[in-house]
Amino acid sequence: MLDRVTLVRCLKRLPRLIGRLMLFVLFLGTLGLVVGVALVDQIRPAILFRPYILSPIIAALIALSAYITLKGKAKKTKSDWLSRWSKKRKRIAIVIIAVLLVGLPLATTGTRYLSDERLLEQASTQFQVEASSLASQGQIENTLIELERQLTKLRSSYVDEPPDYIIVVRMFTDVSELQGGASTPDWADASVQITPGQSPLIYIPVEPENQRFGRTAPTQRPAHEMTHVVTYEALNCQSMTLIPRFFHEALAQYESLKGMPNLVSRLCIRVSLLSLEPSLVLRDEPPELYVEMTQEDVDVFYALSYEFGRYLAHEYGEGRLWTIVQLVGDGMEFHDAFASVTGRQYLDAYKEFSQDWLYAPVIVKYHQWQEQR
Numbered sequence: 001m002l003d004r005v006t007l008v009r010c011l012k013r014l015p016r017l018i019g020r021l022m023l024f025v026l027f028l029g030t031l032g033l034v035v036g037v038a039l040v041d042q043i044r045p046a047i048l049f050r051p052y053i054l055s056p057i058i059a060a061l062i063a064l065s066a067y068i069t070l071k072g073k074a075k076k077t078k079s080d081w082l083s084r085w086s087k088k089r090k091r092i093a094i095v096i097i098a099v100l101l102v103g104l105p106l107a108t109t110g111t112r113y114l115s116d117e118r119l120l121e122q123a124s125t126q127f128q129v130e131a132s133s134l135a136s137q138g139q140i141e142n143t144l145i146e147l148e149r150q151l152t153k154l155r156s157s158y159v160d161e162p163p164d165y166i167i168v169v170r171m172f173t174d175v176s177e178l179q180g181g182a183s184t185p186d187w188a189d190a191s192v193q194i195t196p197g198q199s200p201l202i203y204i205p206v207e208p209e210n211q212r213f214g215r216t217a218p219t220q221r222p223a224h225e226m227t228h229v230v231t232y233e234a235l236n237c238q239s240m241t242l243i244p245r246f247f248h249e250a251l252a253q254y255e256s257l258k259g260m261p262n263l264v265s266r267l268c269i270r271v272s273l274l275s276l277e278p279s280l281v282l283r284d285e286p287p288e289l290y291v292e293m294t295q296e297d298v299d300v301f302y303a304l305s306y307e308f309g310r311y312l313a314h315e316y317g318e319g320r321l322w323t324i325v326q327l328v329g330d331g332m333e334f335h336d337a338f339a340s341v342t343g344r345q346y347l348d349a350y351k352e353f354s355q356d357w358l359y360a361p362v363i364v365k366y367h368q369w370q371e372q373r
């Protein structure tokens, strides 16, 4: 029999035990999440934070810890070291933390706002907008900013002499408007119409608008469609059919899913591949895209093209993907251009990709493992 005193003592300890247990679970959970995300998406600090955001944080943390270590002759007991601090030192520590918490987001928001304004101004000379009457000014502006951002970024790296055409952008708020207005398949939610030698025509749903702050995290669409436009320019405005559709989409998916805002989209794509039948994913040849395709096939196509773009960029360098396009633009045949840049035949590179254990998603590996048993 448990006597009363022991029972009371045990009960008194219970909250602290539960607290510790919760802390432990929280710690394990966070660790699991970080490891999981890193495994699926291969996160590195350079992807998570731009260096100019990361460096002040690291510098401030180093300064803070140096300050604490050098000045505080604190004992290692938990409750002691804080109470030994002088008021002045506590105040300085609070100020440093407050500056970090408030200053950094403010500074990033400020720079972001300024660059958005600049992009919007440039966009007004670059695009001709035909928007649905339901689209708000904020939605139209957000869409233009994202289109211009990708256009400027890619042109500056991969197009020597950009054509001086005006790009027509048809913006809509409902997908049915796209399907009624343009000859696009049912599964498409945005598209670019390209006629060799002419200026491109973009059909795209408007970006969301946050009523309070105006800005929202961009979707992947504007950057994706704009990558097709810049590919066309890198091809010297020749026919897009000079390059396989799958390679076009690999490039557009890769270029539009880079960076922090797209972390979740990247994860979703990788996870979506995990749930598929391995026979859909593991093929010897790149899948094709048809007008009459099931939604699942379309999803596989785009997810795989993203993975392939990512694989090529990691294996051969992302600039090389564009070198292939430029060589084709200069008159070389696509397969020759691919082989001369990568040292591999296009189909061999795809085969290697689909068997690559680093890039094939985890569940595919799991299926492979099950089949082998």
Ligand SMILES: [Zn+2]
Pocket: 224, 228, 248, 249, 252
């Ligand atoms: Zn596309």
